[in-house]
Amino acid sequence: MKSPRLNWxxxxxxxxxxxxxxxxxxxxxxxxxxxxxxxxxxxxxGGGSVTFDAASGLLSWTAPLEAVAAxxxxxxxxxxxxxxxxxxxxxxxxxxxxxxxxxxxxxxIETRAGSRINTNDDSLVIAQRLxxxxxxxxxxxxxxxxxxxxxxxxxxxQVAEVVGIAGLQETDGxxxxxxxxxxFNPADYFPSGxxxxxxxxxxxxxxxxxxxxxxxxxxxxxxxxxxGTIPATLLASSSLTPEMVESAALSIPGDLPNAxxxxxxxxxxxxxxxxxxxxxxxACKHASLRITWS
Numbered sequence: 001m002k003s004p005r006l007n008w009x010x011x012x013x014x015x016x017x018x019x020x021x022x023x024x025x026x027x028x029x030x031x032x033x034x035x036x037x038x039x040x041x042x043x044x045x046g047g048g049s050v051t052f053d054a055a056s057g058l059l060s061w062t063a064p065l066e067a068v069a070a071x072x073x074x075x076x077x078x079x080x081x082x083x084x085x086x087x088x089x090x091x092x093x094x095x096x097x098x099x100x101x102x103x104x105x106x107x108x109i110e111t112r113a114g115s116r117i118n119t120n121d122d123s124l125v126i127a128q129r130l131x132x133x134x135x136x137x138x139x140x141x142x143x144x145x146x147x148x149x150x151x152x153x154x155x156x157x158q159v160a161e162v163v164g165i166a167g168l169q170e171t172d173g174x175x176x177x178x179x180x181x182x183x184f185n186p187a188d189y190f191p192s193g194x195x196x197x198x199x200x201x202x203x204x205x206x207x208x209x210x211x212x213x214x215x216x217x218x219x220x221x222x223x224x225x226x227x228g229t230i231p232a233t234l235l236a237s238s239s240l241t242p243e244m245v246e247s248a249a250l251s252i253p254g255d256l257p258n259a260x261x262x263x264x265x266x267x268x269x270x271x272x273x274x275x276x277x278x279x280x281x282x283a284c285k286h287a288s289l290r291i292t293w294s
Contacts, residue, residue: 053144059095065085161290164265202290
C-alpha cells in the first residue's frame with residue numbers, strides 16, 4: 001500500500017514479512033524529508049547574461065546556472081560546465097529540474113518545462129513564466145526583451161534612452177520649430193508590474209543668451225503620427241549655461257499613447273516677457289525620452 005500524496009509505502013496490518021515493508025516506509029520518509037533540508041538551502045547563482053523573448057518563449061543564459069548542495073558541498077550545474085543553456089516557456093509554465101540528491105560529485109542537470117512539475121522528491125522549481133516576465137525562485141525577474149545579469153551586479157537594464165537631439169540645435173524664433181525626432185513604442189520596453197516600476201520622462205539640455213528679461217529656452221514634444229503637442233513634455237530653462245531639465249513622469253497611456261508613434265522635438269524662444277534682439281538665441285544640445293526601472 002502507498003500513501004495518497006507522497007506515495008510512501010507501508011505494510012498491511014497482517015503482512016508477512018511486515019518489518020521489511022516497514023523499513024521501506026521509513027526509508028521513503030527519510031528520503032522525502034532529506035529533500036526539504038537540501039531545498040531550503042538551495043541558492044541559485046551563475047548564469048552569466050540571461051535573456052528572455054516573450055514571443056518565442058525562449059529563456060536563455062550564457063553560462064551555467066549553478067547551485068551548491070549544502071549537505072555535501074558539491075555543485076549542481078544547469079546544464080553543464082562552461083555551457084550556455086535555454087528553456088522555452090509558455091505563459092504559466094514552470095522551469096524546473098530533477099536534482100541528484102546528496103551528490104558526491106559535480107552534477108550536470110537538464111532543463112525541463114511544463115504546466116506542472118513531476119510528483120517526486122527530486123523535482124525543484126527554478127522559475128515560472130507569468131505573462132511577459134519570468135520570475136525566479138529567489139525573486140529575480142526578467143522581462144520581455146531584456147538581457148540582464150540576474151545573479152550578480154545588475155547591468156544593462158536600469159536605464160534606456162530614446163534620443164531626439166544629440167548635438168547643438170539653435171533658434172531665435174518665437175514659434176516652435178522642429179529640430180529632431182524619434183519613433184517610440186512603449187510596448188518595446190518592459191512595463192511596470194511584478195515588483196518593477198517603469199518610469200518614462202522627457203529631458204533636455206537647454207540654455208539661453210538672455211536670463212534678465214528673461215527669454216527662456218522652451219522645448220516640447222509633438223506627436224507627428226496623431227497630431228498635437230504633448231503638454232506634459234513642455235520644459236523651459238533661463239540658464240546661460242547648459243542646464244538639464246526633466247519632466248514629471250509621463251503616463252502611458254495618457255500623456256503618451258501605448259503604441260508606436262513618431263515624435264518631433266520642437267524648440268522656441270519664449271517671448272512672454274519681451275522680444276528677442278539680434279543676439280538673443282536659445283540652444284538645445286540633447287533631448288530624449290529617459291526610461292528607468294526600479
